Amino acid sequence: MKQKLVVIGAGMASGRVLEHLTDAAPDAFDITLFNAEPRGNYNRIMLSPVLSGEKTYEDIVTHDDSWYAERGITCRFGEKVLKIDRDLKVVEGENGHVAYDKLLFGTGSTPFIIPLPGHDLEGVIAYRDLEDTHRMMGMGPDNKVVVIGGGLLGLEAAAGMAAHGVDVTVVHIMGHLMERQLDEAAGYLLKKSLEDKGIKIRLLANSKQILGEDGKVRALLLDDGTELPCDLLVMAVGIRPATALAQETGLAVGRGIHVDDQMVTSDADVLAVGECVEHQGEVFGLVAPLYDQAKVVAATLLGDEAAFQQKTLSTKLKVTGCDLFSAGDFAEAEGREDIVFRDPARGVYKRLVIEEDKLIGAVMYGDTADGSWFFGLIKDETCIEEMRDTLIFGPAYQGGDAADPLSAVAALPPEAEICGCNGVCKSDIVEVIQGGAGDLGAVRATTKASASCGTCTGLVEQLLQVTLGDDFQMPTAQPICGCTELTHEDVRRLIKSKPLKSQEAVWQELGWTSRNGCHVCRPAINYYLLSDWPLEYQDDPQSRFVNERKHANIQKDGTFSVVPRMWGGITNPAELRAIADAADKYDVPTVKVTGGQRIDLLGVKGEDLPAIWADLNRAGLVSGHAYSKGLRTVKTCVGTDHCRFGTQDSTGLGIKLEKILWGSWTPHKLKLAVSGCPRNCAEATCKDIGVVCVDSGYQISIGGAAGMDVKETELLCQVPTEDEAIEVVMAVTQAYREGGKYLDRLYKWLNKVGMDWVKAQVVEDLENRVALVARFELSQSIYRKDPWAEHAQEKARDYAPLADLTLEAAE
Amino acid sequence: MNWIDIGHIEEVPLRGARVLKTPVGCIAVFRTGEAEIFAASNSCPHKQGPLSEGIVHGQSVTCPLHNWVFDLNTGEAQGSDDGRIDVYPVRLEHGRILIDGDAIGQRSAA
Numbered sequence: 001m002k003q004k005l006v007v008i009g010a011g012m013a014s015g016r017v018l019e020h021l022t023d024a025a026p027d028a029f030d031i032t033l034f035n036a037e038p039r040g041n042y043n044r045i046m047l048s049p050v051l052s053g054e055k056t057y058e059d060i061v062t063h064d065d066s067w068y069a070e071r072g073i074t075c076r077f078g079e080k081v082l083k084i085d086r087d088l089k090v091v092e093g094e095n096g097h098v099a100y101d102k103l104l105f106g107t108g109s110t111p112f113i114i115p116l117p118g119h120d121l122e123g124v125i126a127y128r129d130l131e132d133t134h135r136m137m138g139m140g141p142d143n144k145v146v147v148i149g150g151g152l153l154g155l156e157a158a159a160g161m162a163a164h165g166v167d168v169t170v171v172h173i174m175g176h177l178m179e180r181q182l183d184e185a186a187g188y189l190l191k192k193s194l195e196d197k198g199i200k201i202r203l204l205a206n207s208k209q210i211l212g213e214d215g216k217v218r219a220l221l222l223d224d225g226t227e228l229p230c231d232l233l234v235m236a237v238g239i240r241p242a243t244a245l246a247q248e249t250g251l252a253v254g255r256g257i258h259v260d261d262q263m264v265t266s267d268a269d270v271l272a273v274g275e276c277v278e279h280q281g282e283v284f285g286l287v288a289p290l291y292d293q294a295k296v297v298a299a300t301l302l303g304d305e306a307a308f309q310q311k312t313l314s315t316k317l318k319v320t321g322c323d324l325f326s327a328g329d330f331a332e333a334e335g336r337e338d339i340v341f342r343d344p345a346r347g348v349y350k351r352l353v354i355e356e357d358k359l360i361g362a363v364m365y366g367d368t369a370d371g372s373w374f375f376g377l378i379k380d381e382t383c384i385e386e387m388r389d390t391l392i393f394g395p396a397y398q399g400g401d402a403a404d405p406l407s408a409v410a411a412l413p414p415e416a417e418i419c420g421c422n423g424v425c426k427s428d429i430v431e432v433i434q435g436g437a438g439d440l441g442a443v444r445a446t447t448k449a450s451a452s453c454g455t456c457t458g459l460v461e462q463l464l465q466v467t468l469g470d471d472f473q474m475p476t477a478q479p480i481c482g483c484t485e486l487t488h489e490d491v492r493r494l495i496k497s498k499p500l501k502s503q504e505a506v507w508q509e510l511g512w513t514s515r516n517g518c519h520v521c522r523p524a525i526n527y528y529l530l531s532d533w534p535l536e537y538q539d540d541p542q543s544r545f546v547n548e549r550k551h552a553n554i555q556k557d558g559t560f561s562v563v564p565r566m567w568g569g570i571t572n573p574a575e576l577r578a579i580a581d582a583a584d585k586y587d588v589p590t591v592k593v594t595g596g597q598r599i600d601l602l603g604v605k606g607e608d609l610p611a612i613w614a615d616l617n618r619a620g621l622v623s624g625h626a627y628s629k630g631l632r633t634v635k636t637c638v639g640t641d642h643c644r645f646g647t648q649d650s651t652g653l654g655i656k657l658e659k660i661l662w663g664s665w666t667p668h669k670l671k672l673a674v675s676g677c678p679r680n681c682a683e684a685t686c687k688d689i690g691v692v693c694v695d696s697g698y699q700i701s702i703g704g705a706a707g708m709d710v711k712e713t714e715l716l717c718q719v720p721t722e723d724e725a726i727e728v729v730m731a732v733t734q735a736y737r738e739g740g741k742y743l744d745r746l747y748k749w750l751n752k753v754g755m756d757w758v759k760a761q762v763v764e765d766l767e768n769r770v771a772l773v774a775r776f777e778l779s780q781s782i783y784r785k786d787p788w789a790e791h792a793q794e795k796a797r798d799y800a801p802l803a804d805l806t807l808e809a810a811e
Numbered sequence: 812m813n814w815i816d817i818g819h820i821e822e823v824p825l826r827g828a829r830v831l832k833t834p835v836g837c838i839a840v841f842r843t844g845e846a847e848i849f850a851a852s853n854s855c856p857h858k859q860g861p862l863s864e865g866i867v868h869g870q871s872v873t874c875p876l877h878n879w880v881f882d883l884n885t886g887e888a889q890g891s892d893d894g895r896i897d898v899y900p901v902r903l904e905h906g907r908i909l910i911d912g913d914a915i916g917q918r919s920a921a
Contacts, residue, residue, distance in 0.1 A: 175825070179845050281905075335884055338869070516826065519866040519873035519880070542826035546864035546875040554875055558861045606861075802829035802840055802908075803817040805915065 005029040005301065006091045006100040008081050008245070013274030013290040014106030015041035015062055020298030022071040028302060031073045032098050034091070037129060038078035040068060045287055047133050051160030057130060084249040086267055102301060105246055105257055105265070105272035109239035109285070114148065118210030119235075123217035127157045127236045139232055141165035146220045146230040148207055150177040152315065154236035155194065159322075162199045169200040169228050171207060171220065176504070181315045181326040184516070185342075185349045186365040188504030192347075193322045202228075204538070241276045241283055256283045261307040262300045263293055273297045279308060286313055314375045325371035328361035328378040329353065336360070341392045343367075344509045345411035350392055351515075357385040370394035408486070408494060408510045409462040416497040418459050421452035421757075426497075429460060433467040440464070453753040455739055458490040481520035483512050488524065488741040495528050501536045503529065503543070517543075524742035527629070527665060531737050534779035539665075547627035550799075551787045552609055555602065560609060562601040563626035564616050565662065568636045568654035568674075569597030578619030586612050596633035596671070598624055610796035613788035622786035629743070630665045631672070634658040635683065639676035639693070648693035650676035653722055657691075657729060663784040664776070667740035667749065670733065685713045688746040689729055694718070698725035702732055702758070703747035711747050714755055717763040731762045731772035738775075812900065813912035820846060820906050828863040828872070834916040838899060839863035840908065841883055843870050848908055849883035850901040856894035 005021075007014050010033055021029065033040075046060040068075050076093055083092040084103070091098045111126030113119055125132050136157060139145055143166050147158045150172030158168045170177075176187030177194075191201050206223040210233060219229045241256035252258040252266035256278030263271050263279075273293045275284055284290060292308060299306035314327035341350045346366060352374070353361035358381050362374040373394060377384060384391055412418075414427035424447045432446045443460055444451040450460045464472045477487045486494070491510065500506050506525050507516065517525060526543035541549045552560035564579065579599055583591050590602040604612055613623075625632060636654030640646035654674040661672070673684035674691040684690030686704040690713045693699075697720040701713035716732065719725050735758065740749040750758065762769055791799075823829045823842040830853055831838045837853040839862045849870070853863050860876030871889065873880050880889040886898040900911040 174845075183844065336870075337884075515869045518868045518871075519878060522866060522868060540826075542824055542867065545866065550864065554861075554864060556858065556876070558859070558864075606864075797822070798824060798827075798829065801832050801837075802822060804832040805815065805817070806832050806834055 002030045003028065003101040004099055005031045005102045005104065006098055007031065007033045007104045007106060008091070009106035009108055009274070009276075010035035010037070010039075010041045010063075010075075010077070011106050011108045011274055012041065012044055012062070012287060013108075013294050014104060016291050016294035017104065017106070017273055017297045017301075018063075018071070018073065020295060021301060022073075024298065025302055026071070029102075031071075032091075032100075033068070033073050033075050033077075034079060034081050034093060035075070035077045036080050039130070040064065040075065040077060042130070044129075047127075047130070048156035048160055050130075051133050051136055051157065052163040053137075053160075081245060084245070086249060086270070089269065101269065103270045104297065104301075105251075105270065105276055106274050107242040107245060107276045109275035110242045111235065112238045112240050113235055114207065114237060116207055116210050118212055118217070121210055121212040121217045122215055123231065124210060124233045124235065127153050127234055128239075132234075135232065136161050136234065137164070139164065139166045141167075143167065143231045144229055145169075145232045145234065146171060146228050147234045147236060148172075148220070149234075149236035149238070150174070150201065150203070151180065151236065151238070152178060154234070155190075157234050157236055158199050159194065159197060162197050167200075168198075169202065169230075170194075171202050171205045171222070171228070173204070173206060175204055177201070177203075181363075182324065182365075183351060183363050184504050185340075185351065185508055186324060186326070186363045188502060188508055189347060189349055189365040190322055190324055192505075202226075239275065239285060241278065243276060246272070246276070254278050254281075259308075261296075261309075263297045263308055264300065271297055271300060280310065282310060286315070288313060312375075312378055314371070323366055323368050325364045325368035326362065327371070327375045328359075338515055339392045340513070340515060342508055342511050342513075344408050344511045347508075349508055352392055354384065354388070357383050357388075359384050359391070409459060410466050411509070412494075412497065418463070418493065418497060419447075419449035419452070419456045420493070420496060422448040424449040426463065429463050430467055433464055438464075438468065438472070453739055453757050455489040455752070456493045458487045459493050462490070480524060481518055483514040483517055483521050484510060486510060491525070492528050492532075492739075492741070495532055499533075501529065501533045503540065527667065527742050530665060531779070534782050539783075548629065550606070550609065551613075551623055551625075551627060551791060552604070553627045557603075559603045559605055561626070562604050562609070562612055562616075563594065563598055563624040564621035565624040565633075565658075566598040567658050568634055568651050570636075570651065570655065571598075575619055575621055578616060578621060582612050582615050585615065594626070596624075596626070597635050598626075598633065600626070607800055610792040610799050614792040617786070617789050617792060623788040625662065628665065629668050630663070631658070631661040631670050633671060634661070635671070635673035635687070637674075637676045637681035639674075643676055645679060646676035646693070647695050648676060648698070648722070650674040650682065650691075650693050653691065653693075653698075653725065654682075656722075656726060660726065660730065660780070661733065663787075664733070664737070664780060665783065666733065666737050666746075667742050668745045670736075670746065672729070686710065687713065689713075689732065691725060691729070696720065698722065700725060700728050700732075703750040703755075705745055705747050707745075709747070714750070716755070716759065727769060727773055728762060730776045731769045732758065734772040734776040734779075735761055737779075738772075812914075814902070814909040815912040817908050817910050820848065820903060820908055823848070823908070826867045828865075828867060830861075830863050831910070837861075837863075838910075838915065839872075840901070840910075841867055841872060843867055843883065846903060846906075848901050848903055850899040850910055851881070851883055851886055852896040852898075854896070855879055855881075856888075856896060857892070862896065 041063040043060040043062050049055040079094045089100050111128045145166050145168050147154045147170045150170050158170045162168045176184045177190050208223040209221040211219045217233050219227045243253045246257045247253045257272040257276050259272050259277045265272050274290050296306040296308040312328050336355045339352045348366035350364045359377040412426050416426045428447050437443045450457045465474050479485050522543040526540050529537040530539045547553050586608050588601045592600045594600050634654040634657045636651045639650030671687045672689045673682040673687045675682040675684040676693050684692050686706040690701050699718045701715045704713035705711040736746050828839045828841045831840050838850050839853040841849045855874040857879050860874040862872050864875045865872045870883050871880050879892045886896040888894040899914045902909050
């Protein structure tokens with residue numbers, strides 16, 4: 001006698017079960033198929049090509065009406081299952097009961113909707129079924145759409161709509177796209193390709209609220225206050241196994257419906273397959289394991305032996321022009337080694353992860369031709385010891401070349417600006433080289449490139465080498481570190497001319513040989529990026545030395561020193577009381593007056609930092625940045641307020657300068673002083689920038705130091721008014737910020753570019769001075785704030801231990 | 812092994828570290844990638860610099876005091892420096908960081 005099989009859900013997994021079952025034993029079961037969607041099985045993973053217009057719905061239908069009819073399957077589409085009685089073995093649908101001998105759950109998954117305020121507005125959809133796809137296909141060039149979620153599904157949705165000319169913005173909470181399948185480098189390249197397709201991408205973006213008008217979505221509000229207007233909002237943030245019915249039915253359910261290796265649930269007559277199941281703690285979203293499960297379900301139903309085993313998976317993104325591949329495990333755990341290959345000119349990145357002479361993971365972007373070969377090595381656990389050195393070049397390796405250090409320059413577009421001072425682009429330089437300029441001097445003479453501040457000299461030489469080949473002998477320059485062949489100057493220039501706006505962009509486009517730099521190059525790159533792109537690039541604390549990350553100076557015993565700011569060296573009894581109270585409360589062993597006219601609390605425990613800052617903040621005290629490669633102090637004398645020799649209000653000017661400059665990052669520390677007369681009590685002439693007041697105005701001199709080198713400043717200019725003095729100081733600071741090599745004090749930068757160049761930029765060219773001031777102000781709109789307040793409020797957790805296992809041991 | 816849950820991976824900054832206090836002293840828990848965790852002694856053998864405050868790059872950390880670099884896989888100092896830090900077995904399970912309790916002198920909770 002035929003057994004009765006009821007299947008709930010006509011998806012890809014249960015569809016595959018029906019195929020296996022009806023092929024192997026057409027008469028074994030009397031089958032009833034419920035589906036809440038009013039249609040049968042279609043290839044859900046091909047919805048993206050339908051959205052982009054490369055396929056139609058008809059193309060992706062797997063099972064049409066006649067397919068079900070031929071196999072005698074009773075279809076109850078568009079009908080929900082209300083209840084299941086496992087004692088009576090009856091399924092109750094909206095239109096009546098069906099009895100079963102075996103029951104199969106294929107309820108799939110439901111898209112996760114973030115419960116943001118406004119998530120129930122009209123025009124907020126998921127990306128899951130044909131209805132959603134049709135909604136998105138209804139958008140055109142006049143529409144704006146926001147997609148929340150930078151995973152596989154979200155990006156396919158975004159690319160599909162962008163193909164129709166829709167203005168699409170993807171909002172992603174993580175630091176790079178598809179973080180589950182890709183590492184940062186491949187995520188960066190993917191972002192770049194998608195941006196080339198006109199898709200806007202916002203990373204590290206937290207959605208706060210969905211704004212509506214007349215019950216319809218109007219915009220997405222981010223927690224930084226940005227409003228992204230949209231006509232449609234697509235949430236593609238993940239799926240959850242659909243387990244509600246199974247739970248009501250009393251089956252064992254965790255994240256998904258629990259199944260054993262035979263795909264049987266906690267009830268021997270009930271099986272489950274697909275995205276709704278949980279097997280050995282895992283749930284499934286990709287199609288390959290679902291098909292494996294389907295085979296096992298069919299075998300189990302027919303009484304054959306079979307067991308489902310989880311396998312390594314690979315991923316490809318179905319977006320035309322984005323060639324990426326990821327397989328296996330490319331993160332996690334110790335004992336693993338990386339092999340990294342980058343070709344900036346072709347936009348290629350490959351990373352292999354090796355453990356115990358086996359390949360266990362691979363991420364590739366730009367050139368994925370060897371993907372299946374690597375995937376084979378991963379699945380078969382092949383020993384790669386013998387071919388390790390050449391593995392990354394793939395199966396066709398014949399003895400390939402090492403990465404070309406010149407390729408970053410070779411890959412620059414002709415219009416890329418090489419010399420910023422004289423506005424000379426790559427094609428200008430290449431032209432004169434081809435026209436006979438055979439060395440640096442000739443290029444300088446004909447184009448002016450590298451003839452001013454000289455920081456682009458390295459790049460001009462590389463262009464000579466790229467253009468002339470072996471006819472040009474490169475002078476040897478010191479690269480930043482072992483991660484690159486490029487010098488600081490080369491990198492600074494390339495960051496501007498390419499342009500490069502993230503660390504990943506630098507690693508990839510300039511062919512870094514390490515995964516994410518080292519302690520030498522990463523702080524430099526972080527500084528260059530934040531100095532050149534204050535709005536686009538976000539400062540990365542993890543690329544800073546401990547003092548700048550913790551906003552305090554580490555001492556030899558691992559404690560810290562805390563120096564609150566005293567504007568221009570002026571304080572008052574309330575501040576002094578707060579400092580004294582803090583010293584008492586936190587058992588500060590040493591309190592010392594510094595050379596920069598403020599008070600240092602030495603020996604504060606790392607864990608106490610947020611608390612002591614919060615206490616000092618309450619008295620109005622902020623960070624003195626005594627730890628930073630940035631503005632330290634502006635030292636002053638008392639000036640006309642009290643001194644009988646004072647010519648100007650030096651204290652007042654010092655306070656003004658400090659309030660303008662504080663918080664700014666510079667290549668190295670920056671110390672200022674303002675003296676009220678040439679007796680120079682504030683010692684202004686051994687500071688990075690010194691102002692000496694005279695009767696007729698303000699003498700500004702730069703390039704002093706009193707450290708390992710002792711230097712007297714050189715006069716930059718004299719100006720008649722305080723406002724002008726402030727402007728010149730801001731402009732020269734910005735010129736140093738923009739051109740200085742990381743860890744060069746101002747005097748070293750001055751030696752390289754020359755005083756004449758600085759005078760031309762800051763004193764003579766007034767338009768340029770104004771532009772420098774404007775760029776400084778723009779950067780300060782981000783950085784002129786108290787990091788102590790921010791850390792005490794938002795990051796206090798990071799200063800405490802992750803856990804304390806000594807307490808438990810004592811109990 | 813006796814795995815002890817010490818926190819969620821998101822509690823450790825990417826390319827950063829947090830300190831774990833244990834009966835065998837302070838251990839630094841490093842996060843070198845989105846889902847890549849190491850644990851090693853927090854103390855540099857040179858001048859006892861707190862390694863959890865160092866710059867984390869690749870699968871290495873640089874001591875904040877005098878720039879000794881340690882491979883977090885082996886604990887060996889790199890380059891010309893000679894020294895080693897203890898490393899401890901850790902693993903990730905659904906985002907939770909687990910450390911081997913036996914290796915840090917912690918008896919089982921049971």
